[in-house]
Amino acid sequence: MTNLEALIWDVDGTLADTERDGHRVAFNSAFSQAGLEWHWDVEMYGQLLKVTGGKERIRYYLYRFNPAWERPSDLDRFIAELHRHKSEVFVSLMKEGRIPPRSGVIRLIDEAAAAGLRLAIATTTTPANVDALLEQFFGRAGKHPFEVIAAGDVVPAKKPAPDIYLWALEKMGLKPEACVAIEDSHNGLLAATSAGISTVVITLNGYTANEDFTGASLVVDQLGDSENPACVVAGELNGAAVVDVGMLRRLHAVS
Ligand code: XBP
Ligand code: MG
Numbered sequence: 001m002t003n004l005e006a007l008i009w010d011v012d013g014t015l016a017d018t019e020r021d022g023h024r025v026a027f028n029s030a031f032s033q034a035g036l037e038w039h040w041d042v043e044m045y046g047q048l049l050k051v052t053g054g055k056e057r058i059r060y061y062l063y064r065f066n067p068a069w070e071r072p073s074d075l076d077r078f079i080a081e082l083h084r085h086k087s088e089v090f091v092s093l094m095k096e097g098r099i100p101p102r103s104g105v106i107r108l109i110d111e112a113a114a115a116g117l118r119l120a121i122a123t124t125t126t127p128a129n130v131d132a133l134l135e136q137f138f139g140r141a142g143k144h145p146f147e148v149i150a151a152g153d154v155v156p157a158k159k160p161a162p163d164i165y166l167w168a169l170e171k172m173g174l175k176p177e178a179c180v181a182i183e184d185s186h187n188g189l190l191a192a193t194s195a196g197i198s199t200v201v202i203t204l205n206g207y208t209a210n211e212d213f214t215g216a217s218l219v220v221d222q223l224g225d226s227e228n229p230a231c232v233v234a235g236e237l238n239g240a241a242v243v244d245v246g247m248l249r250r251l252h253a254v255s
Contacts, residue, residue: 002177007108007117007248008192009109009182011129013203014102014184016099017206018129019207023054029086030082030085030086030089034082049207050187052159055083058083087126094136102205104228104243107225112245117245121149126153147172148171150165150167160187166195169195176195176197176198180248180251181197182201185211186208186212189216193215200216202220213233218235218251
């Protein structure tokens with residue numbers, strides 16, 4: 001049996017509920033700044049989340065919801081520029097402290113670091129977004145406990161492809177069997193499991209609650225805190241009230 005050595009965290013939807021009131025708002029703001037009459041409402045954004053990556057999501061929106069819009073001759077460049085503005089808005093929203101960490105996230109990260117587990121991030125989001133979020137949650141740049149941040153376009157294929165997890169594992173010099181992944185979405189689960197990580201914990205959120213999590217080791221509504229216990233949707237907390245390091249070690253040992 002391989003010992004548990006590291007936790008690899010997704011960001012959007014897992015560390016914080018960033019999508020509805022963060023990324024979606026930032027996309028809409030970039031659209032209106034660019035003079036586009038596009039608006040992604042809460043329901044439509046749920047459908048657009050099928051596609052990970054903001055640039056990829058804009059392209060999918062045009063194909064699926066706005067085929068009649070007259071494309072500029074260099075669509076790639078147009079999308080990249082629009083997305084750059086969107087990222088600036090997202091970073092400002094994070095810096096305003098509008099989006100808090102999810103329940104139990106900071107507790108589990110602190111516990112894991114104190115227990116000697118290594119910590120990494122594997123996300124499709126833009127690196128500047130992760131930096132802004134970590135600075136907001138852990139204080140000035142570099143104070144957070146993550147040794148590797150795998151984010152955005154460092155790999156060409158985004159989740160559900162395994163690439164971002166494989167990149168993180170390679171940087172850490174770790175085998176997938178030594179890790180637990182913490183995710184919130186079907187695409188994230190697929191990315192982690194297809195990278196060979198068989199222990200995956202899912203924390204559901206409003207957009208992902210009805211997705212298929214077959215193959216996850218544990219599905220909960222949140223990691224939980226002492227006054228706010230985790231509620232199990234699939235799998236076992238084995239007597240624990242929250243997702244903590246001890247229960248993750250037990251889960252990993254049997255996965
Ligand atoms: C997150 C994403 C990202 C964000 C937007 O997925 O799909 O695209 O929605 O970020 P996951 P960017 O949580 O599975 O990593 O606009 O910076 O791409
Ligand atoms: Mg996510």
